[in-house]
Amino acid sequence: MSQDQQGHDEHGHEHQQSFISHYIFSTDHKMIGKQFLLLSAIMACFGGFMAYLIRWEVAFPNTPAPFFGLVTPDKFNAIITLHGTIMIFFVGMPFLSAFPSNFLVPLMIGARDMAFPKLNMASFWITFVGAVLLVSSIFVPGGPVAGGWVGYPPLSASSEFTGVKIGAVLWILALACALVSSSLGGMNYLVTAATLRAPGMTFNRIPMTVWFLLASAITFFFSAGPLIAGAFMMLMDNAFGTGFFLPAKGGEPMLWEHLFWFFGHPEVYVLFFPALGFGLDIMATFTRKPVFGYKLILWCTGSAVALSYIVWAHHMFMSGLNPLLATPFSITTILISVPFAIIIFCMFATLRNGAIRLELPFLWIIGFLATFLIGGLTGIFLGSASADIYLHGTYFVVAHFHYTLFPSVFFGGFGAVYYWFPKMYGKKLNEKLGFLHLALTFIFFNGTFWPLFKVGMGGMIRRIADPSFYPQYHQFQGLNAFATVSAICLIATQVIFLWNLVLSLNHGPQAEKNPYQSNTLEWIADSPPPHGNWGPVLPVVTSDPYEYSKPGEAKDWQPQATNLPV
Amino acid sequence: MTVTTMDSNQRALVSAKLAILLFITAEVMFFGGLISSLVVFRSGPDPWLAPGQLRLPLEVTAVNTLVLLVSGVTFHLAYRALKAAQAEKFKKLLTTTAALGILFLAIQGFEWVRLLKFGLTLRASIFGGFFYCLVGTHALHVLGGLIALLWVLRRAWADAYSPEKFLGVEICRIYWFFVAGLWPVIFFLVYL
Numbered sequence: 001m002s003q004d005q006q007g008h009d010e011h012g013h014e015h016q017q018s019f020i021s022h023y024i025f026s027t028d029h030k031m032i033g034k035q036f037l038l039l040s041a042i043m044a045c046f047g048g049f050m051a052y053l054i055r056w057e058v059a060f061p062n063t064p065a066p067f068f069g070l071v072t073p074d075k076f077n078a079i080i081t082l083h084g085t086i087m088i089f090f091v092g093m094p095f096l097s098a099f100p101s102n103f104l105v106p107l108m109i110g111a112r113d114m115a116f117p118k119l120n121m122a123s124f125w126i127t128f129v130g131a132v133l134l135v136s137s138i139f140v141p142g143g144p145v146a147g148g149w150v151g152y153p154p155l156s157a158s159s160e161f162t163g164v165k166i167g168a169v170l171w172i173l174a175l176a177c178a179l180v181s182s183s184l185g186g187m188n189y190l191v192t193a194a195t196l197r198a199p200g201m202t203f204n205r206i207p208m209t210v211w212f213l214l215a216s217a218i219t220f221f222f223s224a225g226p227l228i229a230g231a232f233m234m235l236m237d238n239a240f241g242t243g244f245f246l247p248a249k250g251g252e253p254m255l256w257e258h259l260f261w262f263f264g265h266p267e268v269y270v271l272f273f274p275a276l277g278f279g280l281d282i283m284a285t286f287t288r289k290p291v292f293g294y295k296l297i298l299w300c301t302g303s304a305v306a307l308s309y310i311v312w313a314h315h316m317f318m319s320g321l322n323p324l325l326a327t328p329f330s331i332t333t334i335l336i337s338v339p340f341a342i343i344i345f346c347m348f349a350t351l352r353n354g355a356i357r358l359e360l361p362f363l364w365i366i367g368f369l370a371t372f373l374i375g376g377l378t379g380i381f382l383g384s385a386s387a388d389i390y391l392h393g394t395y396f397v398v399a400h401f402h403y404t405l406f407p408s409v410f411f412g413g414f415g416a417v418y419y420w421f422p423k424m425y426g427k428k429l430n431e432k433l434g435f436l437h438l439a440l441t442f443i444f445f446n447g448t449f450w451p452l453f454k455v456g457m458g459g460m461i462r463r464i465a466d467p468s469f470y471p472q473y474h475q476f477q478g479l480n481a482f483a484t485v486s487a488i489c490l491i492a493t494q495v496i497f498l499w500n501l502v503l504s505l506n507h508g509p510q511a512e513k514n515p516y517q518s519n520t521l522e523w524i525a526d527s528p529p530p531h532g533n534w535g536p537v538l539p540v541v542t543s544d545p546y547e548y549s550k551p552g553e554a555k556d557w558q559p560q561a562t563n564l565p566v
Numbered sequence: 567m568t569v570t571t572m573d574s575n576q577r578a579l580v581s582a583k584l585a586i587l588l589f590i591t592a593e594v595m596f597f598g599g600l601i602s603s604l605v606v607f608r609s610g611p612d613p614w615l616a617p618g619q620l621r622l623p624l625e626v627t628a629v630n631t632l633v634l635l636v637s638g639v640t641f642h643l644a645y646r647a648l649k650a651a652q653a654e655k656f657k658k659l660l661t662t663t664a665a666l667g668i669l670f671l672a673i674q675g676f677e678w679v680r681l682l683k684f685g686l687t688l689r690a691s692i693f694g695g696f697f698y699c700l701v702g703t704h705a706l707h708v709l710g711g712l713i714a715l716l717w718v719l720r721r722a723w724a725d726a727y728s729p730e731k732f733l734g735v736e737i738c739r740i741y742w743f744f745v746a747g748l749w750p751v752i753f754f755l756v757y758l
Binding site: 115116183186187188190191194195196221222223224225226227228229230232233236240241242243244249250251252255259262 | 577580581584585588589591592593594595596597598599600602603606607610612688689691692694695696699703
């Protein structure tokens with residue numbers, strides 16, 4: 001356990017590691033972070049391919065999709081289910097929570113590793129097993145689960161409705177792996193931040209990225225339990241013939257919806273908080289200004305975490321929920337936009353009068369804000385029960401959801417990757433390719449999901465495989481085709497990033513220790529940081545993370561620790 | 567500037583305690599999910615314990631509840647004996663705790679087998695489902711705690727713990743309090 005942490009102090013960081021202990025069963029937080037990054041990239045290929053199949057079938061129904069074949073309705077259902085599960089649990093969570101928490105939390109608080117390195121390793125391998133289980137469910141008899149990523153019973157609770165038995169069990173087990181892994185990880189990040197901060201790293205000196213990653217871990221931690229309970233009951237229904245969620249056996253399908261969304265809504269903040277954290281740190285660096293309202297932002301985050309547990313039923317306004325409950329949940333939902341609005345305004349205030357450097361990570365964050373705002377504002381429409389009852393079943397929700405999660409996971413996540421890449425690999429990413437990647441992602445993302453707002457407001461129902469079957473949807477064919485072409489371009493654009501990665505890792509220029517003159521502790525470590533991060537002495541923190549452009553100082557930045565060479 | 571540092575023992579203790587407390591909060595939320603599901607069914611329109619339905623072994627289980635609660639007390643006394651440097655008393659009390667834990671599981675198992683014979687199965691009704699899922703999940707937690715406790719006990723008899731070095735005992739004690747404290751709640755909701 002923590003003896004490892006001390007161990008680093010005594011025998012230094014130069015010990016030899018075999019290939020297996022270095023790259024595979026590594027206990028080094030930086031390697032585990034990179035493993036999560038790689039896993040999320042691989043799973044994003046699956047998830048992206050499925051997105052392409054979904055869009056193809058909606059825009060060009062009953063024509064075989066290139067590289068796949070005909071997307072029949074049963075395959076369509078399975079594909080939307082897997083797309084959701086993969087993207088949330090095996091792309092979003094590893095990419096936005098596990099990868100940065102592992103890589104950044106110890107570096108930014110001045111620790112040598114996590115509090116429990118072995119638990120950390122276990123958390124990666126449990127996710128890996130979950131990913132393998134989920135992908136393998138494609139190949140089992142009966143096919144993968146096809147009840148939607150929300151897995152509503154009774155469809156998902158009994159194989160007699162779907163013919164899917166092994167697939168459903170594998171799906172639940174994969175979900176369980178993801179939840180267990182993230183819980184172990186969250187426990188680790190929280191304990192690490194509580195006990196292993198460098199001397200002088202008081203709570204007021206913790207960078208925003210760390211605060212938001214911790215907020216994300218806490219939000220996850222308290223919401224996962226009920227879903228694990230629900231998944232356990234669902235597993236019993238599927239595998240052992242109980243009837244918790246089956247009305248025919250006296251069960252209660254609505255119960256699953258409550259358990260699922262009690263987790264499901266906090267989960268979107270789990271994926272949103274880290275992006276806010278990256279955004280604030282990146283903005284401070286590239287505006288050369290302190291983050292506006294550091295403490296205000298923390299209070300708002302705290303209240304958002306608390307409120308996130310009492311909004312879940314806004315996902316269930318049209319489910320048969322007691323209508324009396326709709327009003328309080330509408331109110332809490334609209335209430336939770338207040339702390340987030342304050343945080344976003346703090347971000348804008350950080351821009352004001354800044355000496356802005358339009359560098360790549362900063363532009364990704366601006367892209368994040370520009371697109372996320374649309375997602376946030378359309379959320380207010382959906383939070384109101386009366387509007388939601390019309391919009392909830394339509395593509396409006398699809399567009400809203402993707403306008404919240406895509407900016408967080410991809411714009412926020414890529415911002416972080418471009419920003420911290422020099423620290424991770426000691427190389428710089430190619431700027432021109434990076435700009436191209438950003439510009440095309442921005443254009444094609446909006447091209448994909450903006451038309452869906454219109455399609456949704458027009459009343460087109462989501463989760464139907466073949467819109468040509470319904471004459472009233474024929475009018476949307478043009479918009480749907482436009483969205484699909486954009487989506488294909490959006491997916492193709494990501495190849496630029498992969499190419500940039502390969503190119504820069506092999507031929508990129510060597511990165512300096514601190515290429516952006518940033519204050520936070522990770523920039524004091526070597527690029528990439530060695531095992532144990534800091535060499536023989538720990539950094540001693542003497543200032544706030546955002547002391548930029550201090551009046552009367554010669555240089556416009558002040559590293560958080562000055563006892564180590566910068 | 568104040569620079570506070572903890573020594574490595576202290577840090578390990580604080581880290582491990584924090585970790586086990588976080589773990590327990592996650593567990594509380596998990597059992598919270600199961601228990602609130604049970605409450606949803608109990609407050610539904612159908613009678614929870616319908617006339618003619620199998621009665622659960624109330625008296626035996628009430629005694630068994632006491633057994634588990636007493637084991638929590640003996641664990642705490644053992645911990646205090648350890649801190650007061652009474653090594654023999656500590657070992658005896660810890661052994662008693664483990665024995666009570668085993669007794670609890672044995673009685674539970676015995677009653678389960680009898681109930682199965684009487685026809686209360688997982689599939690028989692929602693009631694049966696909850697009975698085995700909730701009570702079974704708790705029993706698994708007791709079993710987990712017991713395995714940890716036996717490991718601690720083996721180390722205790724090898725004199726691995728002292729008033730200054732008690733990490734394993736401390737973590738195990740906190741977890742044991744959780745499983746023992748949880749049981750009366752489940753007992754009230756399921757059996758009464």
